Amino acid sequence: MAKNIKNDAITSRDENFAQWYTDVCRKAELMDYSSVKGFIIYRPYGYAMWEQIQNYMDKRFKETGHENVYMPLVIPESLLQKEKDHVEGFAPECAVVTRGGVNELEENLIIRPTSETLFSEHYAKIVKSYRDLPKKYNQWCSVVRWEKTTRPFLRGSEFLWQEGHTVHATEEEARKETLQMRDIYLETAKDVLAIPMLTGRKTDKEKFAGAEETYTIEALMHDGKVLQSGTSHYFGQGFAEAFGIQFLDKDNKQKFVHQTSWGVSTRLLGAIIMVHGDDNGLVLPPRVAPTQVVIVPIMQKKEGVLDKAYEMAEQLKKQGIRVKVDDSDKSPGWKFSEAEMRGIPVRIEVGPRDIENGQCIVAKRNDGKKETVALDEHLGDYVINLMNTIHDEMYKKAEEHLQAHITHSEDFNEFGDILDNKGGYIETYWCGDLDCEMKVKDEYQATSRCYRPDEAKEDAVCPCCGKKAKHIIYYARAY
Amino acid sequence: MAKNIKNDAITSRDENFAQWYTDVCRKAELMDYSSVKGFIIYRPYGYAMWEQIQNYMDKRFKETGHENVYMPLVIPESLLQKEKDHVEGFAPECAVVTRGGVNELEENLIIRPTSETLFSEHYAKIVKSYRDLPKKYNQWCSVVRWEKTTRPFLRGSEFLWQEGHTVHATEEEARKETLQMRDIYLETAKDVLAIPMLTGRKTDKEKFAGAEETYTIEALMHDGKVLQSGTSHYFGQGFAEAFGIQFLDKDNKQKFVHQTSWGVSTRLLGAIIMVHGDDNGLVLPPRVAPTQVVIVPIMQKKEGVLDKAYEMAEQLKKQGIRVKVDDSDKSPGWKFSEAEMRGIPVRIEVGPRDIENGQCIVAKRNDGKKETVALDEHLGDYVINLMNTIHDEMYKKAEEHLQAHITHSEDFNEFGDILDNKGGYIETYWCGDLDCEMKVKDEYQATSRCYRPDEAKEDAVCPCCGKKAKHIIYYARAY
Structure with missing residues (x-):
């Protein structure tokens, strides 16, 4: 392999x-x-x-x-x-x-x-x-x-x-x-x-x-x-x-x-x-991926391997899965790298020994995990379930990253540290004045991304001016 | 009605x-x-x-x-x-x-x-x-x-x-x-x-x-x-x-x-x-029509009429038909005219008496023909068949119009009459020279629409110059 x-x-x-x-x-x-x-x-x-x-x-x-x-x-x-x-x-x-x-x-x-x-x-x-x-x-x-x-x-x-x-x-x-x-x-x-x-x-x-x-x-x-x-x-x-x-x-x-x-x-x-994305390239959520599954035949010149790969592709297509067989003359390793660069969510490897054993190897792009799966009529259902799992895992990971990067701070002086060392959002209070918003921008090159009107707690203070705050606001450095 | x-x-x-x-x-x-x-x-x-x-x-x-x-x-x-x-x-x-x-x-x-x-x-x-x-x-x-x-x-x-x-x-x-x-x-x-x-x-x-x-x-x-x-x-x-x-x-x-x-x-x-199109407006081929079927309720304020119309629409939608109920407060006659102007291929009328009799009236936009059809589970199939028929009828009509307006002529002097009185295409021969093509354009304001290389019969003569012709060519006045 x-x-x-x-x-x-x-x-x-x-x-x-x-x-x-x-x-x-x-x-x-x-x-x-x-x-x-x-x-x-x-x-x-x-x-x-x-x-x-x-x-x-x-x-x-x-x-x-x-x-x-x-x-x-x-x-x-x-x-x-x-x-x-x-x-x-x-x-x-x-x-x-x-x-x-x-x-x-x-x-x-x-x-x-x-x-x-x-x-x-x-x-x-x-x-x-x-x-x-x-x-x-x-x-x-x-x-x-x-x-x-x-x-x-x-x-x-x-x-x-x-x-x-x-x-x-x-x-x-x-x-x-x-x-x-x-x-x-x-x-x-x-x-x-x-x-x-x-x-x-x-x-x-x-x-x-x-x-x-x-x-x-x-x-x-x-x-x-x-x-x-x-x-x-x-x-x-x-x-x-x-x-x-x-x-x-x-x-x-x-x-x-x-x-x-x-x-x-x-x-x-x-x-x-x-x-x-990660250091190997794109990682696509399955519902966006133009190709959801790539089938990579192993030792594809051996009789029956390519035919099996095409047959599997037909089977998956019938269930609405966007699938391609990589039948180019590149090496499997090269094909794996290309599929990774392109972020294809699911890779299926199938070679002569797999076919003999009635199985294939299914690898997930998002975490690299592999499983051996039976080559039978349930393959399509397995892949559909797997893609839903991948979607959920990707969402969860992004959600954890988001939550870990919303830092509540009420101290204007620590905004710089948070932005420089941790990144993400500063969640804080705001009086509603443009001057205070501009102060954050001028001092820390962070802009207000959005605010939630009238959601500041009773005794909240705007960290920029010290006056009573009305709103919760989120600052961040942005593209 | x-x-x-x-x-x-x-x-x-x-x-x-x-x-x-x-x-x-x-x-x-x-x-x-x-x-x-x-x-x-x-x-x-x-x-x-x-x-x-x-x-x-x-x-x-x-x-x-x-x-x-x-x-x-x-x-x-x-x-x-x-x-x-x-x-x-x-x-x-x-x-x-x-x-x-x-x-x-x-x-x-x-x-x-x-x-x-x-x-x-x-x-x-x-x-x-x-x-x-x-x-x-x-x-x-x-x-x-x-x-x-x-x-x-x-x-x-x-x-x-x-x-x-x-x-x-x-x-x-x-x-x-x-x-x-x-x-x-x-x-x-x-x-x-x-x-x-x-x-x-x-x-x-x-x-x-x-x-x-x-x-x-x-x-x-x-x-x-x-x-x-x-x-x-x-x-x-x-x-x-x-x-x-x-x-x-x-x-x-x-x-x-x-x-x-x-x-x-x-x-x-x-x-x-x-x-x-005709003098009442658009006539749309069913596969192009944004709305393929309009259901016009008759006496729609009577209990049960609108409900029946919506129910029929749901039934047709399930079979992939693009259907709308015209439940506006306009008169049925007004609705008919609007549906005609918009070229909706099929109009279904359903009123209290129809419902009582378990039927509706189905009218075709392309030729105005009406039929009484049973309100049962076959309605969708009936409409799908009808739309295929409409498509074929429309194609046939256009094809007959086309065939009736391709006039074969080998006499340059009669081109004007044909174009003025009958319109459509003049099918003739062409030697292949630009001069001859331009002669038709200058004399009759008709341009060459297309030609069929080397399809002229053995002894064909270009009607513009009298020399041996190589091609069949079609002239017409064009948009």
């Missing part, structure tokens, strides 16, 4: 986490760079992970009454400027089209950095009466935000995402929608990505440009830094007033709609890599 | 086909205009039709070994210029980004009009050996081509499409791929859209910029004009040489790859509308 070859093609995580991340992205063939800085190529394996996430989420969106649409790629400059806070947030990041065909354009067009303005303009046209409400639209697309510093999946000048935009007759309904979508994001993270999230509200400083309230989900990476992984916004009536989205209500009065938007992006791929 | 209300909200087809088309696009809520000319909004109903087409084709692509990727939205001007014919074809239609963030760009970026150059650059990086071949990639995205005259779905400055790009070790394999994908397009048209296509090769004048050979599928609209609906290109080694896509072959020699690309777009929605 070929031995497991340690994959030393990549930097170790603890030596240089940033380099490890880039190595994994390249060696697992998730992406490649294009000739335009910040615009990456989503290679088949990386894109297939995104497709798995899309499939799950799209189904959830549709089950909850959302419809997909496609809005234009470009926004007239004047349209983007209609909502004041919004344009201030996005203007510095815009890619601008100034020529179309052979002519200079009369008005510059912005490649969408996000589409609130387009949806708002459309809703203003099609919403007339309470009968037209709610409208709950979503779109899958790419957006462009001109970034100076870029990293694959984490920050790019172009990224893939979904953006949901809804309008409602009442504030209550819109607020409910905002939280419902945040909850669907939490469930996706837990049930598909095997990632526990910290959730709460963004402070005014950190919230979305134009939003009244932003809810966020935040994931803790292996290196103790945090990645904002999805947001859901309640807009109140700001866009509705700016764009004139009005309806005639049942009481015969003209009213402005209440609006939400929410989005997650291919950043989620970055989260998967950095939460679960 | 409410009577069918003739929908006179739209222009009739024979009065003004162009206006009828625009009316249907708007009233069936397929699309809306945005504030940027040529950039349309794909509304939920129109987008859902595209999703049905995507689902089918994506499955076919994957079954035939293709993988999805995502390439950057923008192309550096210098990269687009690498293949001479290609840039000449697309330069006049480019949307140009000249500013990113707060800075003017050092090099202008073109929003992709098509992505041959990006795929070629990437393939040049990742293909090293015959072991890396073939690479068969596809992407679903939008592209931008600055158009002066635009019409919803048919010609827009932005449209949605898929573009496949493959590289192969041998010419034979690449040519096979080109035809395989054309065949998948033909099958999609037949089996999903219920549209028969005329297929053949594009002349050098009409082929894709940079292609050696272009195969096309062309659909005949109700008004006798033709719509190019999909193309598949064999590139030979032109791009490979321009971009340096080389591999070390088994014989230890460096060789250039052989390349293909192929695409269909949301033009297919235009084809569906204009092939099948």
Whole structure:
């Protein structure tokens, strides 16, 4: 039996986490760079992970009454400027089209950095009466935000995402929608990505440009830094007033709609890599993995071995398992390393002696454990159960890592130590003032990730100013 | 029982086909205009039709070994210029980004009009050996081509499409791929859209910029004009040489790859509308219809009627049928008209007396025929069979229309009469000279749609120049 070859093609995580991340992205063939800085190529394996996430989420969106649409790629400059806070947030990041065909354009067009303005303009046209409400639209697309510093999946000048935009007759309904979508994001993270999230509200400083309230989900990476992984916004009536989205209500009065938007992006791929990966490469949660099981034939030139491998693959496919046989002419050890680099959750080894004994060896990518399993009609069920176990184990490990890295502190002076030596979140109190939030940022380069309004205990004190605290807040260094 | 209300909200087809088309696009809520000319909004109903087409084709692509990727939205001007014919074809239609963030760009970026150059650059990086071949990639995205005259779905400055790009070790394999994908397009048209296509090769004048050979599928609209609906290109080694896509072959020699690309777009929605629609609106083939069955409760306030309608819907859903109950407070006649405008293939009416008699009325959108059907466990099977029948009937009707509008003529002087009075295709002979092709265009405003190389009969004469003909060619007026 070929031995497991340690994959030393990549930097170790603890030596240089940033380099490890880039190595994994390249060696697992998730992406490649294009000739335009910040615009990456989503290679088949990386894109297939995104497709798995899309499939799950799209189904959830549709089950909850959302419809997909496609809005234009470009926004007239004047349209983007209609909502004041919004344009201030996005203007510095815009890619601008100034020529179309052979002519200079009369008005510059912005490649969408996000589409609130387009949806708002459309809703203003099609919403007339309470009968037209709610409208709950979503779109899958790419957006462009001109970034100076870029990293694959984490920050790019172009990224893939979904953006949901809804309008409602009442504030209550819109607020409910905002939280419902945040909850669907939490469930996706837990049930598909095997990632526990910290959730709460963004402070005014950190919230979305134009939003009244932003809810966020935040994931803790292996290196103790945090990645904002999805947001859901309640807009109140700001866009509705700016764009004139009005309806005639049942009481015969003209009213402005209440609006939400929410989005997650291919950043989620970055989260998967950095939460679960190890020094041998990717470790994929089974529900995201494009290939869930790789069958590696041992001594594949011996008669019957490859046939058996194909037969097993057919058997697993019938039960809906995404399986591949690695029948290339590489050595088994090499195949093992490749499967590890690509994070394939389950590896099955089968050779002549196994076939003779009516068994195969099943290895788990997440912890390397192996078991001998009978080659019979229960193999598919075994693998399905095993994948559920792997998912649960991966979630549990990430959850333990998260819990071990939320440090409660009420002493401003020890924040630096915690961030430098332990990483993760500082859980503390907050009076609600921007100055105190900025003090943490300026002193320790940590930002507020989210806060929980009015959850501070009775006698809590803001560690930044010493005044009475209202909220619980979480600070961390973030991507 | 409410009577069918003739929908006179739209222009009739024979009065003004162009206006009828625009009316249907708007009233069936397929699309809306945005504030940027040529950039349309794909509304939920129109987008859902595209999703049905995507689902089918994506499955076919994957079954035939293709993988999805995502390439950057923008192309550096210098990269687009690498293949001479290609840039000449697309330069006049480019949307140009000249500013990113707060800075003017050092090099202008073109929003992709098509992505041959990006795929070629990437393939040049990742293909090293015959072991890396073939690479068969596809992407679903939008592209931008600055158009002066635009019409919803048919010609827009932005449209949605898929573009496949493959590289192969041998010419034979690449040519096979080109035809395989054309065949998948033909099958999609037949089996999903219920549209028969005329297929053949594009002349050098009409082929894709940079292609050696272009195969096309062309659909005949109700008004006798033709719509190019999909193309598949064999590139030979032109791009490979321009971009340096080389591999070390088994014989230890460096060789250039052989390349293909192929695409269909949301033009297919235009084809569906204009092939099948009638004076009451859309008529959708069941496999494209976002809603396949609408249940209209009659006297829905009577106890038990709505409950029965919901129960029937659940029953049909379980069999995979896309069904909706129209429980709005509109009159049944109004609901019928709406369902007709939206082209829903099957309408089921159920009222108190029907329920008493254990039956319902099932009406077909394509020919208006109705039947009384028992309300029992066979209803789902009945509907599934009925939808297959509808599909076949729609295909047959379109096929008859097509056959009746291919007019064989060998007399240049009668081309005008045929095109003016009958429309459709003129099937004739061609010597192969551009001059003759141009003569038809200049004289009759008809373009060559496709030709069949070397299929002319022995003594055939080109009707344009009187010389010996080699090919059969099809001319038509086209969208």
